[in-house]
Amino acid sequence: MARSGTSEIATTEANLIRQAQQGETAAWETLVRQHQEAVFRLAYLLLRDAHEAEDVAQEAFVRAFVALDKFDGERPFKPWLLQITRNLAKNRLRSLSRYWAMIKQYWQQEPVPEPDSMTQDESVQLWQAVQRLRPNAQEVIYLRYFLEMSEQETAVALNIPAGTVKSRLHRALKQLKVVIEADFVELREVIG
Structure with a gap:
């Protein structure tokens, strides 16, 4: 019975993706609600800053929406979305690291631990x-x-x-x- 429930979820998600690809806003909003917690948590895990994680999560959904027409509906959506999130967070970390290095060099201080x-x-x-x-x-x-x-x-x-x-x-x-x-x-x- 659990298998049919899982299959229904996958079918529902596949339908939502198809509908979102056809421009149905409500379908996209449902996908966002279903995955926003996982996206935020991954971004927070990597960035350890809630504001940065929120920014990355929003950007991940924007990028996913823009690329949705290229998404293969036969593949699972969540891993694809989390890969986008991970890449954006890694890019943000690289930028933040460069910024932090410049600040440390300027003041020649170690960061204050949280x-x-x-x-x-x-x-x-x-x-x-x-x-x-x-x-x-x-x-x-x-x-x-x-x-x-x-x-x-x-x-x-x-x-x-x-x-x-x-x-x-x-x-x-x-x-x-x-x-x-x-x-x-x-x-x-x-x-x-």
Whole structure:
């Protein structure tokens, strides 16, 4: 029964995409509502700034809308949209890094670290532990586990082969375990 529900969702999404490609605004707005949280979260994961993430999310939807007529409706929409988001966020990071380097050079100061907002909640601690990983490791864990995407969908979103997703995921989870064992004692029981 779950299969038919999944099939209905895919059919509904495919119909929404076709309708949006034909210029139906309501269909596009529905697609945006369905995916805006995932797009924002990925942008925030990469940028760690809510305002920057909002800008990137908006730009990702604009770019997706402009390129919608070229989108292959046989492919899943979410990975394609997240790939656009990822590319925009990476470009933004490069721009921000250059800007920050110029500021540091001008003032010759180190950046002021953001205050920790540690809580006892395990999900917050897990999120903090994931954020200590390299960006590639964060992305693959986020897409695969936080957004519950398949390995194939993750591969499409990251624009890498599915085998690379498996190896990155394996390395990322090993690194995450080390971080948790070292710095997040309360989560040790969770990861077993």
